[in-house]
Amino acid sequence: MSIIKSIEKKIIIVLLTCLIVLPSCVFAIDNVPDAPEGTIAVGVDISYHNGTIDFEQLATEVNFVILRCGYGSDYTSQDDANFETYVKACVKYNIPFGVYLYSYANTVAKGTSEGEHALRLVEQAENEWGATLSLPVFYDMEDSGTLGTCDASTKAKIAQAFCTVLEDAGYTTGIYASKYWWTTYLTDSYFDTVIKWVAQYNDECTYTGSYSMWQCTSSATTSAADTTLDYNYMIENIFVGTSSSSVTTTTTSSISNAQIITNMGFVNSNSYLTGVLLGATVQSVISSISKASSATTVTIKDASSTAITLGTVSTGMTMTLTTNNVSNTYTFVIRGDVNGDGAIKSIDYIRIKNYIMGTKTLTAAQKLAADANKDGSVNSRDYIRIKNYIMGTASITQ
Secondary structure (H helix, E strand, C coil): CEEEHHHHHHHHHHEEEEEEECCCCCCCCCCCCCCCCCEEHHHEEEEECCCCCCCHCCCCCCEEEEEEEEEECCCCHCCCCCHHHHHHHHHHHCEEEEEEEEECCCCHHHHHHHHHHHHHHCCCCCHCCCCCCCCCEEECCCCCCCCHHCCCHHHHHHHHHHHHHHHHHCCCECCCCCEEHHHHHHCHHHHHCCEEEEEECCCCCCCCCCEEEEEEEEECCCEEEECCCCEEEECCCCCCCCCCHHECCCCCCCCHHHHHHHHHHCCCCCCCCCCCCCCCHHHHHHHHHHCCCCCEEEEECCCCCCCCCCEEECCCCCEEECCEEEEEEEEEEECCCCCCCCCCCCHHHHHHHHHCCCCCCCHHHHHHHCCCCCCCCCCCCHHHHHHHHCCCCCCCCC
């Protein structure tokens, strides 16, 4: 049956109660179970096995795609043959995407190499193909002949080794496994700390632990693909940066400025906003919020209080959201961008050094931006973190 039929009753209930609903454009993929309560997005995961995909059509049917970037250790021969093609198609048709790498590791060293494999391809996608990851980098743990031979502690160490490589480079990570693996093999306490993507081909997911995404079938059908596809329901918002704006549409009566901030993936602390991706444009933020809520007016001003629609979001800029006649103003904070030019450069760590020496002052927003390691204070460790970031030996997460 089609998705619009399978969740028709839920959509009616949601509209009546003024809650978030799935986009009405998602309707043309068949042979999937009903959407569970709380679903905020639907998507497919694909690899070269799926062959040629009509991404223009797929963009009207899903909210996101997870692409296999490769498998095993860091050898170019083990890159997914269609990864570049798929990435460029997602960019062309503005489809939010994440990636996964299939693991054959049975040692921690191999877990690290697999992390380096994923990182190489993710960085190539961003630096050469114009992409920006909108979802985590997932580690696919299901191979019984390799990972399956390791004890629970070693599996956890392998997973942590993979994730550390990506996280140190500033990427969000997650783990994919079947319900059986989650309940039988991935039992170390480390796995309680990760984003979980659970595979169970069933009418409902019966995994009793917490999880963010459910892969419900490998038999979804659409005219956008010649093969069947793996289909997924996102239960918790795991979009990164501003990409979550493409997830939901919200009725005028139910949306609030606070909800918009949360849906965007930003973090609001006393009207200071962190979580905005370094390099995000003013235009993209305005566009994303406008798509998320047609009831909201967005005004972004630069440090001189001039309304702008172009340029890069930087520390000290303000954003005013007006929804249902309620207005709230927030100040952007880009960690590492201390001087407010939207970039992280030597002038930023010099500004911190002068602040520590007492020869320069910082505004409240600048102090938050200067706290590059997020320990709640501005000190020499932040100076070093920014300097090392510029040299390419450290990361700064927003």
